Every structure is written in C-alpha cells, then in structure tokens.
Amino acid sequence: MSSGNKHYWKALEEKEGGPEFLMDAAQDLVERGPRQFGRRDFLKAAGFTVGVAFATGCSRAPLQKAIPLLSQPEEIVPGRSLFYASTCSGCNAGCGVLAKVRDGRPIKLEGNPEHPFSQGGLCATGQASILGLYDSHRLQHPLKQGNKTDWEVADREILTHLASIRSQHGAVRFLTGTITSPSVLAAMQEFLKSFSDSRHVAYDPLSNSAILDAYQQTHGTRLLPHFHFEKAEVIASFDADFLGTWISPVEFTTAYRAGRNLEEKRVSYHVQFEPRMSLTGSKADRRFAVAPCDFGVLLTHLTRLVAKRAGISLDWAEPDASSVPRNCLDELADRLWRARGRSLVVCGSQAIQEQVLANYLNHLLGNYGAAIELDNPSLQAQGNDQDLESLIAELQTGKVDTLFVYGVNPAFDLPGDRWREALSKVPLLVSFSQRMDETASLAGYVVPEPHFLQSWNDTEAVSGIASISQPTVHPFAETRSLLETLSVWNGKSNSGYELLRDFWRARVFPRQKKEPNFDAFWDRSVHDGYAEVAPAVVKTKPFDLRAVQPILRSSANANSLALVLYPTLSMLDGRNAYNPWLHELPDPISKVTWDNYASLSPATAKKLGVNNGDIIRIDASAKNLKQLELPAYIQPGQHDDVVAVALGYGSRLSSRFAKVGPQWIDALLSVGENGLVGQNAASYLELKDGALRYASTQVALSRTEKQRELACTQIHNTLNVPEKLRPAGSGPRSIVQETTLAAFLKDPHSGVEDDEEKEDLWPTDHPYAGPRWGMVIDLNACTGCSSCVIACQVENNIPVVGRDEVRRNREMHWMRIDRYYSESDDGQVDVAHQPLMCQQCENAPCETVCPVLATVHSEDGLNQQVYNRCVGTRYCANNCPYKGRRFNWFNYSHDDHLQNLVLNPDVTVRSRGVMEKCTFCVQRIQEAKIEAKRRGENVVDGAVQTACQQSCPAHAIYFGDLNDPNSRVSKMMQNPRRYRVLEELNVRPAVGYLTVVRNRDQESKEEQHG
Amino acid sequence: MSKRLFVGVFENEQDTLAAVRASRQRGFKIVDVYAPYAVHGLEEAMGLAPSRLPWIVFALGLLGAGLKVWFEFWTTAIDWPVNVGGKPFNSLPAFIPVTFEVMVLFAAVGAVLSFFFVCRLFPGKRTLLPVIGVTDDRFALVLEETDSRFEPTEVQKMFETLHAIHVEEQITAEPE
Amino acid sequence: MKETANHSRVRKYLGSAFLTLVLLTALAFSLLVLVPKFSAYALPGNQRGYEPAQPIAFSHRLHAGELQVQCLYCHSGAERSRHAGIPATNVCMNCHRFVSASLGAIRAEDAAAKKEGREPRRIVSPEIQKIYDALAITDQMKPEPTKESRPIQWVKVHNLPDFVYFDHRPHVNAGVACQKCHGQVETMERVRQVEDLSMGWCVNCHRAVDRTGLDGKGNFTAASAPAAHGNTPVTHRVYASIDCSTCHY
C-alpha cells in the first residue's frame, strides 16, 4: 500500500460510467457471495458423489457474464485496489483514513500513516464504519411524516414553512453534535443568520462540556486543550478513559505508546483513579478504584500536596479523608512535582469544579505549553450542556417553532421520556439522520445524509489541521449531504464538490503559505487527505486563581450505590447500534458481546448474592425513574459502591438483529425481551448544574429470580488454575510473561522464561530459504483496544454469528484478545491483554493430524489452510494448543446483497463445515510478492502489512520476513523481552511476544497472579 | 464314463473313523468322506496331504505390505512432497499402521478366495450329496470300485460289521 | 446316437463361430461409438471445449490473426492486474470510429455510388452497429439522445472455481505465452476453452517450470532452481510455487 497507489478523483462528476462501475461491482459480488453460498448447500455438494458425477459430467456450468465498462477511466484497472485519502467520521476525533477501493467499491478503511495525529492507527469504530456504507437499513430517500417523498417536495415544503417563520420571527434551533467541519459550520451560520431568532445548540452525548466550561473559568476562553501524552512522563488520570473512548482515543493511544518506549528506555508512569475498570485503567501502572463521589475530595487533597511542594500555602479547610491512602497520594505528588513541566493531569469528570482543580494542578505543575497546548486547541468536543439546558426549557414552553437535528439522537441519548415529550411539542422537527433512529421517527421531515464515503466534506478536528473527506463511490440512493442541503435552503444550490472547493479557496487556502496557487494546494490536500494550516487565533487569559475552589465534602451517601454510566468503545453513544460487527466485538475488559449489563465488584456481588447472568433490578425511585433490569456481571477492580452500566444499548436500530446468525431448532434470538440489543440507560443521565452527569444517580439494587446468560467469549479469567485443582508447587501458567520496570532496567531479559530451541527427532527436510514470515506482538504496547479484531474481520470476510452462537463459544474472530486478571498482594488488580491468532507453528500439530492435507506448511513458513480441501474433521482444532482455529458450524448468512459488497474479493467466503484461521493475511503477501515480481524487485520490509498490524494505534504488532536480518520483525525477535507462548511444546510458533513491563519498583512476584 | 460307488452311512464319528481305517487297510479307494462337522483325526485316517493354503496367504500378505509401503512412500515423498508439520517427507514410522492393515486385508481376502477356488465353491453351484443328512447328523464313507480285486459283498460285510446304518451302491455318469 | 453327437458338435462349432463373429463386430462397433462418447464425458466442473455464442460475433481470427492486433492491446489488464479484463467499449472505438464495415462492403458501395453518380453512403455492418448502439451514438459518431447507452454483456468463457485465485500478472510478466493456456485464439472465429483448467493441469505446469524452465528446454539456471532459494529471493526467480496458498486463500 505504497502512497504511489493513492489516487484521487478530480471530481466524481467527471468520471463516466460510475453507475456501471457499481453495477459491475455488484454483479461480481452478487456472483461471488451467493454463488459460493449456493455451492455450499448440501444438495448441490452431494452432487459431487460419483454417481451424479457422470450425470453432470457433460453439463455446463451456469452462464457467467463479463460486463466491461463503456468507457474506462485511466486509473481504474479491474481487479486492482486504489487508496483514496479521506477522513473518518466514526466519531468526532477526525482521524485520517485511506479508503481501499476495489472495482469501484470501497471495501476497507485503513489508517492514513501520514496523518499528523492518528498516524496510521484506526479504532474499531472507524474500521467498522465501512459497514455503514452498505447498510441496507440506511434511509434511501427523504421522508415526510415517515412516508417516502422526494427532495423537490421536501425542499419546497420546508422552505415555505421557513419563509412563514421568517415572516413571523419564529424561533429556529439547530441541535447538533460537535461539528468539526468548518464549511458546514459556515453554511449553518449563514442559514441561521436569515432568521431573527435562531441558535445553534451543540452537545455531545458523551459530553466533555465541563472541561470547556472549566477553561472558561480558568483561562477565560471556552476551549478544549490539545493533550500530548507523548510529552508526559507522569500521567495522572481522574476517570478519563483516554485510551478507550475519551475525546480522541487513537491519537492518545499512539501518543501514550510513544511515551512508553522501552527500547529507548523512556517509560511514562501512569496512575488511574476510576470507579470501574476501564481500558485505560487496565494499562495503568498504579490504579485506584474510587467512588465517583470522592473525586472532588481526592483532587483537593492532591492539589494541596502539590501546592505544598510548589511552596504555595492554600488556606483551605481540611477536606474529608479520601479513599486513596495518604502515602500513595504523597508518592504521586512527588512524582508529579519531580516531573513538573513533563507531566499531565487529565480529568474525565463532568463536575466543573473538579475540572477546575485539574486545571489548577496542571497550572501548578507548569504543564501548559508542554503536554497541554491551548493555542491550537482541539475542536473534537465543543458541546455545551448549558445551552442544552436552556434549549429543553424552550422546547417545553413550546417556544421553538422549528428544530433541526443533525448528528445526534436526543430522543435516545438524552434522558428519553422528557426529551421525547419536549420534541413532540415542536411544530416542525427536521432530522438529517442516516437511519430511522428514535429522533427521526418523531421528525416531520427526515432529509437523510449519505455515508461519509459518499460525499465531500472537510474536518478541522484540531485547530490547524484541516482534512478532507472525499467520496469514494456514488450515493446509492437519494441522499444529500448537509452541506448541499443547506446550500439549497440558503438559496444557492450547488454540488458539494463546488461548495467545498469554494469554501477552501476562500477560507482555508489563505491560512497557509506553502502553496502559492490554490489548485495545487487543493490537489495536494485531497491527495494527502489533510493540510496543515495556521491555527485560528485563540486568546487565553493568564490562569485565574479565583476560579479555584476546594471540594471539601464527598457527597457519599451510605446504603446506596452510585450508578456509573459509561460508553463502550464499540457502541459509544449508540451511534454504532446498527453495526453487527461492533455488537459482536467482545468488550476489551469483560469480553461480553451483544448486551449491556450491570457490572458489580466481586464484594458487592457477594453481598447481593448474585452471579454472572443473574438479572438484578436497578431502582432509582428517589428520582422517580423507571426501573432497569439487567444481567449482572462481576468485574474485578471495580469500586464496591458502584454499579456500572454501558450507554448506547437498547437502540431501535438494533431491532434488526433479532434473527442474526444461523437459525435452527435450538437457536436463540440475539435480542432481549424488549426486541433490542441491550437496554437504554440514558434515562439515568442527569443534566445538573450545567453539565450532563454520568455518575450522579444513587440507586438501590435488588436481585430478581430471572437469569440471562451473557454471551461472553472468555469464561475463565486468570492464569491460575482453580485452587483445588492446582497441582502441588505449580505457579500461574506462563502464558503472559511480565516484569517490573525496576527488574527490566536491571536485566532486560527479566520475566522471560528460558526458551532455548529444543532438539528435533529428525533432521529437517525444510530449509526456509526464501522469505519466512513472522510476527512479534509487544504486549506492553497493546492496550486491548480491539481495532485489530475488527480490521481482521473486515479484511478476511469473517461472518457475524450472533449472540446465541457466541454464547456457545463459536465466535469466528480469527484474532482474539485474551484478557487475564492478576491481583497483587495490595489488592491492586492487574490486567494483561494478549492478542492471539494462529501462531503459524513450524512444527504445527494441526498439520500432522489433518487426513486430507487441507492444512500444510508453505515454503515461506505459513501454516496454510485450504478451505476447499477441508472436510471438517476438526481434528486440527482439537490438536491446536492455542485454539487459534475457527470452524464454520453452519452456513453463515450472506443473503444481504448490499452488505455483500463489503466482502473482500481477495478472500474466499468460507463454506459451511470447513475450518478457517489466520494466515497472516496471505492475500496481501501474495499481492506484494506478485507486484514485486512484476517490478523485478524483492519484497521490501514493510511492503506487506497484515490488517491487524496496519490498524494498531499502539503500533504493537511487527510483521515481516524473519530470514531478513535487517527487517524490523527479526530485530524484534532478537529483543531480550521476546518469548513464545507454550515454548515448551516445541511447536515453534512464528509469533513472538514481548513481555509486559509494569512501571513499578518492587520485583514482580509471579505468585501474585490470581 | 460311469463309476461304481459304495456309500456307507454311519451315525457317529467313531464308527466313521473305524470304517475309514478299515477301508484303507483293505486298500479300497476312498473317494471321500462326508460329515456334518470337521471330524478330528479323519485327516490322518484318510492320509490326506496337508493343505498348501498357508503359503498362498503368506505370499499375498507380503505382496500387500510391500505394495502399500511403496505407495505411501511414493505419494508422500516422491510424487508430491508436502511439508506437513515440519515432519520429513519420508515419515516411515507413520506409514507402518496402514501397511499392516493392508497386509492383513490382502492375506485374509486371499485366503478366502483361494479357499473357494480350490474347493470349487461358488454361488448357485449344484450341490452333490452322497446321501441325505450328511449336513445334519449322518456320516457317509464313499468307496469306489477300482479293479477286479474289489469285492462288493466284502465291502458290504465290512460296512455292516462297523455298524453302518445303511449301505448303498451308486452308478454315477459324472465325467472325470 | 453317434452322428447326432457329431451333428451337435458341428452345430455347436458353427454356432460358436457365428456367435464369436457377431460378438466381435458388436464389440468393434460399440468401441467405435463408445470410446469417443466416453472421452467426451468430463468430470463435473471441467468445461474444456466450452464455446458460447457472444452478443457480438467478434472474430479473434480476424483481429488477432489477420490484423495482428496484440492480445494486450485489448486485454491490457493481464500485465497490471489479476484479471486480463474485457476491453471497455471505447477501446473498440479506437478503430471502429473509422472502420464501420468490411473493406469489401465499402468498396462495393463506392463502386455502386460511382455507377449511380451519387455520394457513397456510409456502410455499417450489423455487428459493428451493435457497438454504436451500446454507446448510443449514430454512425456519424454523434450521441443519439433517443437511445440510452448500455454496456455489452459478453459471455465469460474461461471460468475458474470460486475458491481459486488466478493472477495474470506473474504469468504474463514471466513470459508465459497467452496461447499456453488459452490455445491458438488467433485462429478461433469464436473463442473456445481448450484446456480443462483443472488443478492438476495448473500444478503439473508449475512443476514442469520448476524442473525445466518456461521454454521446457531444461536450460534452467542454477539460480532459478527451487533448490537455491537462498541466494536468489523467491520473488526474483522464474519459480512457480506449488504451495496451496499460491492459489487458495
């Protein structure tokens, strides 16, 4: 995927035969998907028996058509993939992507390695957003009162309505999520200007409004700073899940990993305070479970300690004791102070006072201008919850005449009933939603947007980095981008392409000096996908100490638990509820799929007497909210006074998944009693003192007699075998090998079990003389973010099997991430993430037992799996020590023809009854080999990137030729931290792992595991 | 050409054995003895040569084993050598089980077929019984008139003294 | 008694001779009929000899044979892509913008026109007319608003199973002649599948290449022999792997 392959369309409009393109593609796919599928059904396959052989011997195969384009664009060669730079719209982070387009249809998104902050990484949501393009439930045309209409009608009627409002000076409100597109913002401003009473209200369902408000108080400007985790040597995070879902996870993961580079011996120290076990907490060097109500006091304590070291005396009264031991806080304060100017305090709280304290800490530590930048702030979250408060007031009084809703779903992601009733008061509600979500179903008009890969758009996620989204395929249906719609309503309708170009000529081009002429600038920007321009000037006042107020009392109240509502990295605020891949993606910590649940600490669960899967009733009758009944999940490392429930579930978009997966006599539905996947907990959100609160509700728990087995991909949680079954004198299994930084610095080899090559019984017949592919995975870098899992799923056409099949332990992911807990004597729960796929063993046990030679070794060291030869004895899987193989228990459905367009034509869609597994993306290896042959060169290091490696934001995966001593992977194989899983079996895996190194002083005690 | 046969029918194996021994002393030509089960000692009494079946079977067994071990070696090491689990192309030890099975198969099938062949047993063959009941509870000793020394009355007497329950004389026109 | 025996023997002899004769002729005849019949039979999936009718009676004999148009002129994908590709209609127009009928037909029209003393009409052969229809243009190469353009639906001749990945690039670039797999297309009026495209056919050719090189003359350099992977990287050699993952993934 060299950048030489990247092309751009001057304009989609110039490209002839676009539609034929898609037709062609569709044809090809319709043939590929279903025809394979057909061949797989039993009757036809039975035709292979000898008897029928002669009957069919002389008959011809079904007629196949080959339909060329009428007129073929220069750069298009059927069968070759092109990469178009664009910008991801999976969330507001605005990461750069390359859309892989094959025969006219995008089939995969990959991170753009040249993008300034995402740097080639792409998260699970981003990877999976390609499926949204081929979502057959996406709206195909405008709706009026829920009925099909066309754009002329919709525009005419809306415009006449707006005209009347203008004349009556009615109130128009534009309710959106954070909009990072300058062109859209400009168009919207222009549109709103034409009304006497109009306002743009932006909110984020996963709100960070408190941070901006805090900066309003401390620095006089409402902004979201740009955090640089790579510059921080000490990171103190107060419930900020910055590796998982907070603001810009990919960017932060990349930076965080850069800050913990063992090869360069620079390793940041990361302390996490949080009520539940988050992805970020799982990577922390020191982690404290803190009840949400204690954060204020905790911050106050820390502030006092740091201030003391700064020689500042604060005349604050003595606050309550914090739940975190004093000496730990002292130690942290010391570390922070020692690393002042090179440290970072982040806070995910929605209490403005707490955010102010965090700012004060950073101020005391002199982190501004270092790890925190204010002058090119982040624009990734601009929501303002105060506006939201005033808006709902207006709505309830019926003051608003017209409400436009874009990019958010208030009827779902805000306290539902209240908002639904408020929205129903609006005379004209217009939604731009792509799908029939809760709000769209209330709207008078739905004027759907196309998928972001189908329209021109731009993004300025971080001030100074303007990036472009270019369409990679025609809209399949009558959809129209917001930019175009607004231009129509502003009375000068134009194509999105022209609009964007004009805007950039006028507003972006002037902000840079490099390119003298606009066309060159435009071409380069479209080619690269982004342009670095001068950031908009922001004026910040010096830190305002008056804003800082201590929080002395923790709002704890006995005999009730705090309900913590959190986003999962698959569902986020519910925007991904349409996406089966993300529903089936195991949660990185709990490994649960297809559900949200009430997670409890082991102690609390014990007290309630509930086990995993027992349904518990969450009761907040104090706030007269309706009860919530969810299955319990026991989560080590969670605070005892906390019950945590994921947001984003129970969306009506998930009703379609009732019958996903194979249907047979014992199959269960993938949805709950409500006909949806999970339940919506948003009604427990609180809009209080100007901020959406996620953890302020106190609830009572009671257990019901009901049960719901959770579809969990991993039921055993530690490397320790159960106590009573543990053989005398055996420790934890050395699957994940780890050590402490102290030990590592003494001896880089520490923690690695001895791994000399074992003797072979026979001289080997197999010299791997050409390239020999191998992989190294840095467990210390891996955060378990699971983007590799989805990347692998997209690349390799891995089917979705549905909740029931996952419950039966039959998920198909070739790449899984094993998660193991271990508890140190001070009660600290450690987590290790271990990505595991087929290990491509040199002495592969699976190969010896296959009777039909369906899995054998290639001369470049791959453990090949030949689907069409496999008869499905499953002997290989039984004999695989890593259980890296997956079996097609059924025909997994591929009957959604639109969705089939996402299938990768380079990978066979496997039939029922055959074994499948990871082969290091052999299709990419072959492509690279063939291309190299064509150019008469060798395959250079890095020319082959596996899908998992490509997407990894932490760059934890190295892949390449082990026979080339200079390749990165063979260098990594020499790394003293390298070990192999189950070395003692002498199956000789081609995958190496690098030990986990925790930034701690005390020597690692292996016995602590468990 | 026709033959003159004397059939002595007995009730139990002891009498049959005695009769056989007597007839051989007297030098009568014993055509065959018919019995409902394999009477022990008859072999010696009739002085039959031991069967040569074992040798045939042995040869076939060797053949089967040889063919199979060659086939396995040829397919896995010569015709299409494949790297299976890092094992050498010629994994001789792994070839032994199948070789053994095929050896047994060849030997066993060979034994049965050659048995049918030498005994001229085949479906639909017309059964020739000297007397009714030799497949139930009768034993029949069949003598053939060879030369003038052969004295029918003497045969008759001998049979009676050895308590044959019934003696009969048969002329057959079966071709030699 | 005796002569009846003789008689019967004679009759038997005759009868048997007659019978033998009958049987022999019958056998010969049936062989004559059956052998070609059975050899015509193929295992399922074997489409050797498939020769479908095409929407346009395009003659490879004329274009590739007489007119010597190179294969890659139309099937340019073969060098650059997995698929050789069916040329886009505008490729046909490179010539047929000017050539609208056979030379003979045009000459005849000219002669007729001269005789009648009028401007020769433009002659468009019905087959070439189909190209213009596909592009919705007139024989004067002007767009024809009344018609709508629609691509030509050729019938695919060489179909591989879905689980096999064949890539033209390495073959064409290694110098494998198109004819090696597609037969003497330049002599075919209508394209026919001449090889059975079975796995054995592929594998055995790959084996041959590894043994004796592409031209089969055994002049295989040591460097390209599979034995010597080490000093020459896989990607360099004319080396046809018979790994499963060469075609199956």
Next chain:
Amino acid sequence: MADAVLTLRPPLIDGDKSIAQVTHDVCAPMEARPSGLWWLALAASSSLLLLGALAIGYQIAVGVGTWGLNRTIGWAFDITNFVFWIGIGHAGTLISAVLFLFRQRWRTSVNRAAEAMTIFAVMCAGIFPIIHTGRPWFAYWLFPYPNTRGSLWVNFRSPLVWDCFAISTYFTVSAMFWFIGLLPDLATIRDRATAKWRRRLAGILSLGWNGSYRGWQRYEVVYLLLAGLGTPLVISVHTIVSWDFATSVLPGWHATLFPPYFVAGAIFSGMSMVLTLMIIARKLMRLEDYITLRHIDRMAKLVILTSCIVGLSYATEFFIALYSGSSYEQFVFLNRAMGPMFWAYWTMVSCNLLIPQLLWFRRIRAYVPAVFVISIFVNIGMWFERFVIIVTSLSRDFLPSNWFHYAPTRIEIATLMGSFGLFFTLFLLFCRFVPVIAVAEVKGVLKYGISHEEGDS
C-alpha cells in the same frame, strides 16, 4: 485352573444332545413363527433407528452446529460413540479368533452371535467418523485415489487415515470370518429347509457346500488362518483408534499408555456386551442348554480380568501425570477427578472398576440377573470412559482463555439412541434368520467335557 485338567469336568453342552437334536434346537426358532416378544423388540429398536436417522438427516442438512460442540471442544458424542462401538466390536473377534487359537472349545456356543455383534457394532461405529465431518459428502477424500488435482493424495501421517484403513479392513475381515463360519450351517439349513425360498436362498449362500471332508480339511485351515490374522488385526484396530488421541499434543490424550489401555477396555466392553446379548438371547430362544451357566461364568471371569487391567490403566495415568512433572498434565487429571465434570469421571470409575469386582464371588457369577445388570453397568461405564477422555481433556487445555464447557443437544442424544437402534435391529434380524449358534462347531464339541482333558485350560 490347572487342577481342572485332572478333574472330571462337566460337558460343554447340557442335556446330552444328539447331533440331530442340536440341528433341530438351533434351527427351530428360525423355522417357527417369530414370537410377539420379538416383534415388540423389533418395533422398539427400529423406531429408535428411525429417530436416529431423522437426527442425522437434520444434522447433515443444517450443519454440525446442531451438536453441542464449540471451538474448544471439537469432538464429544460423535467420537465417543465411535470408539465405544468399535470397542464393543472387539469381543466378537476376540471370542471367535483368540479363543479359537487358545483352543477354548466353550466359545463354540457364543462365537456366532459374538461375531455378528462385531459386524453390527462396526457398522454403528462406521457411521460416526463420516457424519462428524463438516462436509460428509466429501468424506471419501480420506481415501487415496488418483484424481484431477495433480494428483493430490492423503496425509498418511494422520491417525484418521489410519482409522479409515483399519476400520474398513476390520469390517471386511470380520464379515468374511463370519461368513466362512456360517457356510456349513447354511448348507444344513438348505438341506432341511421346507420353505422353497429358504432352500433357494440358503442354496445360493451356501455355495454348494456338501460336507465333503476334503472341503472340511481346507475349511479348518482357512478358519485357522483367518483366526490367526484376526487376532493381531483386532489389536491393531483399537491401537490405531487409541492413536487418534495418543499422537496429539493435548494433555490427557498424549499418552503412550493408550494402546494397551484401549485394547483392554475394548475387550472389557465387548465381553460385557456379549454377556448382555447372550443372556437375552438364551432366554428368548430357549438356548439355556447351549449357553450354559458355565459360559456365563467364564465370560464373567474375563470381565473381571479386563476390568482390573482397565483399573490399572486409570491408576497408571495418574501416576504418569504426577511423574511427568508437567503441570498441564497434572492439572488435566486433577480436573478429571475434581473438576466440573467429576461426575462423569466417577460414573466411569464406579461402573468399570468397582461394580465389576462383585464378579469375584462365584455366587454372583452364578446368578444370571446379577451378571446381566453388571454387564449393563459396564457398558455405561465404558461409554463414559471415552466421554471423559475426549471431553474433559479438551474442555480445559493449555490456555485458560479457551476453557469452556460442553452439553449435548437433542440431536446428539437422538443420534446416539439411533446407533443403538441400528445395532439391536440388526441383531434381532440376525436372531431371526441366521443360526445364533455355530451348529457345525457345537456338533464337533458335543462329546467334549465328559472326561477329556481338552476343553479350557
């Protein structure tokens, strides 16, 4: 029992039968109309068979997913049943071949039925390797045959290929052995048959056997040869079956002990199945004089013997695990005994090791109902032995993240029942249309036991 040589020993066949009587007694049930009981049994077993057929049909049409398997546990009921039935089969060959070589004349009363049992059991066993594959319609790929793929052969290193050859050879040889033994009796039937169709049929099948002694002489030789070939064969077959597991890397499977352990287990289960069937048969068909208490007694003794061998193997497994020093190995066995599937393990131990010990008591051996019940227990226990070996080892192997549990589905259970249906249906038909006792051989031993030192040693 060396002393037995001198003592006057009881006859092998009770009731001092005449040769003609033997013929009559054995053929009577075939010539009489079948009893209502027989019809009842047939109805029951064939309906089981139908159920199984439906289950298998559904599974083949929909997918192996209709079984309770998962990505951790790839084999469960399917291979358990396979090994179980193969094991059952072994007693037949043992009785007819091994005991023949050891000159155990008492075998003559039971070998016919035992051999039939072998053949039917192998049929039942043969079903499972085929239907357990994901694509049964391609199961024939396991045999090496020239093909258009280049030719692509099979992997002769895979125990599954060994299985193919072992099972098919075993079936062929047992079938031939059975037919050879049947040959003289078919002739007998032919010659005493009154019904025309029976005479015709028996006539074709008996290949014109006429009891000529020249025939008998070669017959004896062939029988001996087949016995001689069958004995190593029967051992090789279950050895190979055990290699399915022993050649793997999985703790709990990867054990050199397996071949003897499995062979003993096979004989154990087979013997008890023979007991089960014989006890039913002698009652149903009034053959008490032929299948005497002494026969039951001897088979019971064999059951104790094999039970002890199997018990020893259980112990050895634990010792080896302990001795190996591999914590994975040790864990697997602790997990068997005390893990989530402990119940299966202890069912196995009590059925295979504890309960059979009762047979040490002569009184119990002499009390037919007790022997019958014990034999049933052993059958259950031996099924569980295979289940324990296969499922518990798979369910918790190297990586704890893969650990999972297993529960069978209705389809699997129906399939198991179906295989029993097939077995008993075939056996009932056999009782009806074929002499259950080797007439010719019994006639041969009628006189034995009166005062001969031949007989069992």
